[in-house]
Amino acid sequence: MIPTSIITRDLGVLTKDTENIYESIVVISKRAVKLSADQKEELTKKLAEFASPVDNLEEIFENKEQIEISRYYERMPKRVTVATEEFIEDKLTYQSPDPEEEIEE
Numbered sequence: 205m206i207p208t209s210i211i212t213r214d215l216g217v218l219t220k221d222t223e224n225i226y227e228s229i230v231v232i233s234k235r236a237v238k239l240s241a242d243q244k245e246e247l248t249k250k251l252a253e254f255a256s257p258v259d260n261l262e263e264i265f266e267n268k269e270q271i272e273i274s275r276y277y278e279r280m281p282k283r284v285t286v287a288t289e290e291f292i293e294d295k296l297t298y299q300s301p302d303p304e305e306e307i308e309e
Contacts, residue, residue, distance in 0.1 A: 206289050217292055222300065228291065232297045233285035247277055267297040 218228045254270045290296050 208279075208281050212289070218288075220278055221294075227300065231296060232284065232287045234281040234291060235296055239283040239286055241305050243277070243280075243283065247273070289295075 215225060219225050222228045222231070250273050251270065252266055287296075
């Protein structure tokens with residue numbers, strides 16, 4: 205289960221594969237951005253079903269299904285937390301750049 209509150213992380217666990225905390229953070233942040241984009245697209249599709257060409261205040265405030273969908277997404281764990289758990293559990297694949305290729309003189 206993914207925690208929904210802030211927890212302290214062991215740097216040794218985060219750097220066991222990369223041996224560099226900054227590289228680990230880049231991998232986790234790129235995954236979090238991808239998760240966020242996927243989740244936003246999914247939410248947009250679900251909320252598009254409720255789009256109305258006529259703005260009726262009663263419909264806006266009384267649409268319980270739309271409110272429940274929004275609450276569901278608010279209760280979900282944060283994308284950075286999910287990405288961190290995936291990284292720790294070795295569910296992410298990534299490729300480190302070759303240090304010799306980076307040096308161009």
